[in-house]
Amino acid sequence: MxxxxxxxxxxxxLLVLLIDRKQITENIYGGILSAIFMQAESILATNLELFKYNLVPLNMPDFRLFSNTINIFLxxxxxxxxxxxxxxxxxKMNYQLAGAVIWSLFLTGFNYLADAFGLVNYLRFKPYFVVRQFLLFLFLAWIKDNxxxxxxxxxNVKSLTIYK
Known part of the structure; x- marks a missing residue:
């Protein structure tokens, strides 16, 4: 496979097992922003020759909004x-920072595993450069909070207000 x-x-x-189906409409923006961010990152990585994905069986269609070098599975x-x-x-903000650090460490581990299994060739990039994703995780927290x-x-305030 x-x-x-x-x-x-x-x-x-993992998504099917862990998702809260009642909040899917509230949380879908995280998936959309993450996918857009991943596509932008892949386009920049290709243009700047930072890294290259190996064993990509299926790419996105070559439309104006997409690049045909984007791994659809990623x-x-x-x-x-x-x-x-x-x-x-x-x-709480302190927990959000801790959560962003934990997700960044998880992503660093994923990058190292992808490198170990030959899925990615890092040309001018290192697996531990996850600052951009760390900022994305904080941005997602900010969107949810604000x-x-x-x-x-x-x-809730509108539902408590009684209109006569």
Whole structure:
């Protein structure tokens, strides 16, 4: 079995097992932003020759918004993990920082495993360069705190208000 397909299936199984189906509409933005971020990162990595993916059996279609060098399974992994990251995002800022560090360490481990199994050739890049993803994790936490929870609070206030 292709390792990218296997990794995608593992992320899909984790998503199905761990997702809170009641909050899927609130957490879907994490998956969408993560997938877009992954596509942008892949395009930049290809153009700047930072790293190259190996054993890619299926690429995105060659449209204006996509590049045909983007690994479709990696985009799916980013989508699935983005939803789970947002779902398990703690409320307190210190815990959010700790959570972002933990997810970054997890991603560093994934990068090392991908390198060890020959899935990625790092040309001008190192597996531990995860600052950009760390900032993405903090951005997802900020969106959840400032946009999603704010909308929920407004809905709660409107439901408590009695209109006569």
């Amino acid at each position: 292709n390792p990218w397909l296997f990794t995608f299936l593992v992320s899909l199984i 985009t799916g992994i980013a989508f699935n993990m983005g939803i789970l990251i947002v779902q398990f995002q703690p409320r 946009l999603i929870n704010h909308v929920k609070r407004l809905e």
